[in-house]
Amino acid sequence: MTRKIAAIFLLLALLPGAAALAAPLSDDSQACLDCHAQATPGIVAAWQASRHAQTTPAQAMKLGGLAAKLSASAPPPEALATSVGCAECHTANADSHPDSFEHQGFQVHAVVSPADCARCHPVESRQFQQNLMAHARGNLVDNPLYMDLAAQVNGVQQVDGAAIAVTPAEPNDEAESCIYCHGSAVRVVGQITRQTDFGEMTFAKLDGWPNHGVGRLNPDGVKGSCAACHSRHRFSMAVARSAYSCAECHKGPDVPAFKVYEVSRHGALFFAQHKDWDMNKTPWEPGKDFSAPTCAVCHVSLLADGEGNVIAQRSHAMNERIWLRLLGLIQSHPHPKSPQTSLIRNADGQPLATTLDGRPATAFLIDQAEQDKRRQTMRRVCLACHGQQWVDGQLARIDAVSQSADAMVLAASKLVRRAWQDGLAQGPAQGGSPFDEYIERLWVEQWLMHANGARFAAAMMGPDLGVFESGRWPMAKNIRQMQDWLIQRKGEK
Ligand code: HEC
Ligand code: HEC
Ligand code: HEC
Ligand code: HEC
Ligand code: HEC
Ligand code: HEC
Ligand code: HEC
Ligand code: HEC
Numbered sequence: 280m281t282r283k284i285a286a287i288f289l290l291l292a293l294l295p296g297a298a299a300l301a302a303p304l305s306d307d308s309q310a311c312l313d314c315h316a317q318a319t320p321g322i323v324a325a326w327q328a329s330r331h332a333q334t335t336p337a338q339a340m341k342l343g344g345l346a347a348k349l350s351a352s353a354p355p356p357e358a359l360a361t362s363v364g365c366a367e368c369h370t371a372n373a374d375s376h377p378d379s380f381e382h383q384g385f386q387v388h389a390v391v392s393p394a395d396c397a398r399c400h401p402v403e404s405r406q407f408q409q410n411l412m413a414h415a416r417g418n419l420v421d422n423p424l425y426m427d428l429a430a431q432v433n434g435v436q437q438v439d440g441a442a443i444a445v446t447p448a449e450p451n452d453e454a455e456s457c458i459y460c461h462g463s464a465v466r467v468v469g470q471i472t473r474q475t476d477f478g479e480m481t482f483a484k485l486d487g488w489p490n491h492g493v494g495r496l497n498p499d500g501v502k503g504s505c506a507a508c509h510s511r512h513r514f515s516m517a518v519a520r521s522a523y524s525c526a527e528c529h530k531g532p533d534v535p536a537f538k539v540y541e542v543s544r545h546g547a548l549f550f551a552q553h554k555d556w557d558m559n560k561t562p563w564e565p566g567k568d569f570s571a572p573t574c575a576v577c578h579v580s581l582l583a584d585g586e587g588n589v590i591a592q593r594s595h596a597m598n599e600r601i602w603l604r605l606l607g608l609i610q611s612h613p614h615p616k617s618p619q620t621s622l623i624r625n626a627d628g629q630p631l632a633t634t635l636d637g638r639p640a641t642a643f644l645i646d647q648a649e650q651d652k653r654r655q656t657m658r659r660v661c662l663a664c665h666g667q668q669w670v671d672g673q674l675a676r677i678d679a680v681s682q683s684a685d686a687m688v689l690a691a692s693k694l695v696r697r698a699w700q701d702g703l704a705q706g707p708a709q710g711g712s713p714f715d716e717y718i719e720r721l722w723v724e725q726w727l728m729h730a731n732g733a734r735f736a737a738a739m740m741g742p743d744l745g746v747f748e749s750g751r752w753p754m755a756k757n758i759r760q761m762q763d764w765l766i767q768r769k770g771e772k
Pocket of ligand 6: 346347348349393396397400403404405407412493503504505506507508509516519520561563575579580581582593595
């Protein structure tokens with residue numbers, strides 16, 4: 280063991296950046312490092328390269344104005360004078376953490392929740408609760424219609440004579456589908472005791488973990504995961520601002536933002552040039568620090584010009600610049616007022632923001648004045664790099680494409696309703712799922728994939744995806760396919 284400890288000190292001295300540490304470490308965090316440099320060297324190295332290792336909250340408070348990275352006016356006094364080490368995050372708020380376990384004399388929890396970050400970053404944590412993302416789990420599991428969709432996607436099908444039986448997927452299978460992105464419920468389900476290099480240890484046994492879905496329900500009851508974008512343990516701005524960090528969840532055919540961005544001119548410039556950009560500066564200056572927008576530039580970042588005039592405020596709510604919900608459920612509609620979409624009821628009593636014939640659930644959606652305000656905020660971002668005619672021309676196209684995609688969804692909705700009325704498929708009124716049969720699945724593809732393909736292609740400005748691969752061609756073909764199916768089935772009846 281003594282040789283092991285000597286090796287640890289040697290390792291610590293050799294770790295990159297170790298000599299450059301400008302911030303003192305708390306005794307508690309030193310204790311963690313003494314073991315963890317050997318137990319989890321990858322984590323320690325990433326942390327050492329982070330600003331958390333190199334700055335104390337007291338030092339950070341000195342950076343004022345737009346450059347300030349710390350939003351707390353009074354960070355916890357006990358954590359002011361030391362760097363933000365393992366203990367400052369993993370032992371904070373111990374009383375509210377059912378996942379705390381006794382670990383070498385400390386009450387440690389593995390699941391660091393937004394409430395722990397909020398001790399120093401309260402503004403980001405508060406704003407994130409206004410983001411749809413923080414509610415992404417509840418928006419799914421508290422909406423019976425969406426859960427039916429999830430069951431029809433994830434269920435395992437078995438052929439049983441002429442019928443098809445569906446059995447629910449098992450939890451570890453489910454964990455790799457919807458809730459991977461939307462977020463699991465992390466719960467303590469007991470304890471595990473096992474041998475480690477440092478002897479026998481006992482840890483809290485967690486169910487629903489690993490997971491860093493954006494709307495994760497943490498053991499302390501707080502929603503969300505900051506690590507979804509701020510990869511631990513570097514917590515780097517450059518990573519969060521890169522388009523890659525959003526790709527993990529925003530790429531599939533239902534939500535193809537990254538797929539569009541990848542082929543857009545903005546994306547082309549990002550991929551070719553971002554190594555030469557200053558991805559770390561705060562505030563971020565368009566033109567000087569970077570020459571084309573990433574996802575963060577258009578949706579999140581604090582942007583200012585060379586004189587320090589603010590172009591757009593940072594927001595972790597991430598919807599101050601979004602007026603329209605493109606991800607139409609089932610048609611596009613003004614952005615919901617509350618990030619908890621499971622509360623919405625349309626005129627037919629369904630938990631959807633529009634009816635099947637396209638009427639919006641207006642009481643739950645932002646009004647015209649709010650839409651205009653948000654559009655202007657996005658427009659100001661564009662105007663940092665473009666002229667008005669270029670920008671207004673593009674924004675008008677987003678509206679036009681959304682409207683024509685809505686019309687194509689309406690056509691498909693008419694066909695699926697005819698199938699239900701004529702008894703050719705079992706819809707909700709007949710006690711069936713609206714998502715399981717063949718014609719219903721064609722209808723789902725119309726709004727969930729093809730219409731979104733067209734709308735996202737206009738919004739993220741890379742039309743390729745919205746013409747043949749997704750969008751227009753498949754929408755047009757799908758309507759013909761649905762109609763053909765109806766005609767054939769009617770003939771058989
Ligand atoms: C005596 C050595 C030692 C000390 C001191 C120590 N740890 Fe650990 N810790 C370990 C080992 C060994 C593991 C198990 C690693 C593994 O899963 O193989 C571990 C695991 C963990 C885990 C993961 C638990 C899980 O369920 O996956 C966390 C979080 C953690 N330690 C945090 C800390 C923090 C924070 C401190 C300081 C307050 C600390 N540790 C102090 C040795 C130590
Ligand atoms: C700024 C806060 C912060 C600091 C500082 C920090 N962590 Fe973490 N740590 C996190 C977050 C966030 C997670 C992700 C847990 C989750 O969300 O499920 C995490 C996860 C972990 C895990 C479990 C996940 C895994 O990959 O096994 C271990 C072990 C761990 N941290 C150890 C450490 C050690 C050791 C240090 C010090 C070198 C440290 N942490 C410093 C925030 C922090
Ligand atoms: C005890 C206070 C404290 C806690 C807790 C804390 N941070 Fe920090 N955070 C800081 C300080 C100090 C800085 C560095 C500010 C500076 O360099 O000016 C920082 C910087 C950051 C940055 C900017 C990094 C960069 O590269 O510019 C991010 C992102 C961040 N923290 C996220 C988090 C997240 C997420 C959590 C929770 C998992 C967290 N922090 C917990 C104090 C804290
Ligand atoms: C790879 C990540 C990922 C997976 C896996 C995923 N989603 Fe999503 N989901 C998203 C994203 C991203 C959005 C938001 C897109 C937007 O607003 O443009 C979203 C939004 C939604 C919404 C809208 C919720 C609302 O009312 O605000 C529903 C419903 C939904 N997803 C259902 C599902 C179902 C059902 C599954 C599993 C069968 C699933 N998702 C799997 C990433 C994912
Ligand atoms: C771990 C998965 C995940 C990652 C990573 C992720 N998102 Fe999301 N995002 C989602 C899900 C899921 C939703 C939809 C939640 C819902 O509708 O309930 C969403 C919704 C959004 C929304 C709509 C917010 C609103 O309130 O209208 C925006 C904007 C967004 N994401 C932008 C981003 C950006 C920018 C990044 C990268 C910096 C990113 N997301 C990274 C999963 C993710
Ligand atoms: C969906 C992705 C996403 C999630 C989730 C997220 N952030 Fe961020 N965060 C970003 C982006 C992008 C930036 C860069 C903003 C900018 O350029 O001004 C950022 C910047 C920050 C900064 C740096 C501020 C500065 O001036 O350096 C802090 C601190 C921070 N986030 C804390 C948090 C905390 C705490 C949480 C959890 C409550 C969180 N973030 C969740 C994407 C995210
Ligand atoms: C040039 C600016 C720009 C860039 C870059 C950009 N977006 Fe967008 N984004 C927009 C516009 C404009 C809209 C439409 C606004 C609206 O829906 O009201 C939008 C809408 C969205 C939405 C909302 C969709 C919905 O259902 O309402 C999400 C989510 C999103 N973008 C994610 C991303 C991601 C992820 C990236 C990077 C891969 C990205 N965006 C890059 C401008 C941009
Ligand atoms: C940081 C600067 C910057 C911002 C912010 C920005 N753009 Fe761009 N945009 C560019 C550059 C640079 C090009 C490439 C011009 C070229 O190659 O000729 C471009 C290209 C475009 C194109 C042409 C796409 C193509 O493939 O031909 C459109 C349309 C566009 N931008 C619209 C917008 C809109 C709308 C916004 C705001 C939602 C916006 N831009 C925000 C810098 C920016």
